Amino acid sequence: MSDIQNFKSYDPFADTGEEETQTKSFDYIHIRIQQRNGRKTLTTITGLPKEISQKKILKEFKKIFACNGTIVENEDYGQVIQLQGDHRLKVQQFLVDEKIATKSQVKIHGF
Amino acid sequence: MKKKKKKKKDKSLDTAAAASETAEAQVEDPMAMFGEKKKKKKKKTATLEADTPRSESPAEVDSIASFGEKKKKKKKRPNLAEFEAQLKADGGIDDVVEEQAEEKPENTSEESWLDSDRDYTYDELLTRIFKILREKNPDLVGEKKRYTIVPPQVHREGSRKTVFFNLVEICKRMHRQPEHVIQFLFAELGTSGSIDGSQRLVIKGRFQQKQIENILKRYIMEYVTCKVCKSPETILEKDNRIFFLHCEACGAVKSVSTIKTGFKAQTEKRAAQRAAQ
Numbered sequence: 234m235s236d237i238q239n240f241k242s243y244d245p246f247a248d249t250g251e252e253e254t255q256t257k258s259f260d261y262i263h264i265r266i267q268q269r270n271g272r273k274t275l276t277t278i279t280g281l282p283k284e285i286s287q288k289k290i291l292k293e294f295k296k297i298f299a300c301n302g303t304i305v306e307n308e309d310y311g312q313v314i315q316l317q318g319d320h321r322l323k324v325q326q327f328l329v330d331e332k333i334a335t336k337s338q339v340k341i342h343g344f
Numbered sequence: 345m346k347k348k349k350k351k352k353k354d355k356s357l358d359t360a361a362a363a364s365e366t367a368e369a370q371v372e373d374p375m376a377m378f379g380e381k382k383k384k385k386k387k388k389t390a391t392l393e394a395d396t397p398r399s400e401s402p403a404e405v406d407s408i409a410s411f412g413e414k415k416k417k418k419k420k421r422p423n424l425a426e427f428e429a430q431l432k433a434d435g436g437i438d439d440v441v442e443e444q445a446e447e448k449p450e451n452t453s454e455e456s457w458l459d460s461d462r463d464y465t466y467d468e469l470l471t472r473i474f475k476i477l478r479e480k481n482p483d484l485v486g487e488k489k490r491y492t493i494v495p496p497q498v499h500r501e502g503s504r505k506t507v508f509f510n511l512v513e514i515c516k517r518m519h520r521q522p523e524h525v526i527q528f529l530f531a532e533l534g535t536s537g538s539i540d541g542s543q544r545l546v547i548k549g550r551f552q553q554k555q556i557e558n559i560l561k562r563y564i565m566e567y568v569t570c571k572v573c574k575s576p577e578t579i580l581e582k583d584n585r586i587f588f589l590h591c592e593a594c595g596a597v598k599s600v601s602t603i604k605t606g607f608k609a610q611t612e613k614r615a616a617q618r619a620a621q
C-alpha cells in the first residue's frame with residue numbers, strides 16, 4: 234500500500250529545507266570590475282563568507298594572480314577585496330576549486 | 345585522387361621509393377575488391393596506414409638521394425605534425441564528400457513512394473511535413489525568429505569617455521525605461537555618466553561596442569525575457585518598490601531583482617574627489 238503515492242504521509246508542498254539553507258546562509262559573492270585611468274582595471278570581490286580569513290585569501294590571490302591587492306572596510310559590504318587588474322574569471326575558478334562557493338553562487342559583473 | 349598523383353611521383357623516384365611503394369600497394373590491393381562506395385572510406389584509412397612512407401613528400405626526397413634508416417627517423421618528427429595537419433584537411437574534405445553522397449539519395453527518395461507501390465514510412469512523412477512547414481510557415485518549425493536588438497552604436501569621445509548613441513531607440517524596442525537600463529549599465533560597468541542634450545548616453549571610461557552589447561544581452565536575459573515562456577514581450581512594472589515582470593504572451597508575473605550598484609572602489613585620485621565635492 235505504501236507504494237501508492239497518495240497514501241504517503243509527507244506533504245509535498247512543505248519546504249524540504251534544502252533550498253532554504255542554501256539561499257539563506259549564503260549570499261551571492263559578487264565580483265565586479267572597474268576601470269581605472271587608461272586601460273587599467275580593478276577587480277572587487279564582495280560577499281565572501283565571513284568564516285574565511287580575508288587576509289589569507291587575499292594573500293593567495295596576490296600570489297596566484299601575481300597582482301597587488303588590498304582589503305577595504307565598507308559599511309555596507311564589510312570587508313572587500315580589491316585586486317589590480319581583471320581577475321574575475323580566475324577568482325571565480327579559484328572559489329569553485331577551493332569549494333568556497335559553487336559557480337552559481339558567484340556573480341560576475343561587468344563587460 | 346591525391347593519392348594516385350603521389351604514387352606517380354613516387355614511381356619516378358623508382359628505386360628509392362620502392363619500399364614505400366610496396367607498402368602502398370599492399371594497402372591498395374584489398375581496395376580493388378571493394379565496390380565504388382567503399383573506396384572512399386577505405387582511402388581515409390589507407391592514408392592513415394601509409395603514415396610514414398607517405399610523409400616523405402617528393403620535395404624532401406629530392407634532397408636525400410638514398411634514404412638510410414637513420415635519416416628517416418630524424419625527419420619523422422617534424423613531418424608527423426605536418427602530416428597530421430594535412431590528414432585533417434584531407435579528412436575534412438573527405439567527410440564533406442561522403443556526406444553529400446549520403447544526402448543525395450535521401451533527397452531523391454523524398455516522396456519516392458509516389459512512384460512505387462510501397463507504403464511511405466513515418467520518417468519520410470516527417471521530413472515531408474517539415475519541408476512544407478519550412479517553406480510556408482517557417483516560424484512553426486521551431487526556427488523562431490530570434491529576438492534581436494539593434495546593435496548599440498558606441499563611440500569614444502575624447503580619451504576617457506564613451507558615447508552610446510542609440511540607447512533610447514534600444515530602450516523603446518525593449519519597452520523599457522531608459523533610466524532602468526542606464527542604471528543597470530552603470531552598475532555593471534562600475535562607472536557613471538549622463539544623458540546629453542541629444543539623448544545620447546555619455547559614459548565615463550572607455551568601452552567597446554562588444555562590451556556594451558554583452559551587458560545589454562544580460563539585461564535582456566534578466567529584465568526582458570519572460571522566465572516562463574522566454575517571450576520578450578513583457579512589461580516591467582514597479583509595485584511597492586519591487587519591480588515585476590509581466591509577460592504579455594503567457595501572463596506570468598515574476599519579481600525581478602533590483603539593480604544594485606554594489607561596492608565601488610575609489611578610482612579617482614583623492615584630491616580630485618575632494619575637489620568635486
Ligand SMILES: [Zn+2]
Binds near residue numbers: 592
Ligand atoms: Zn511568458
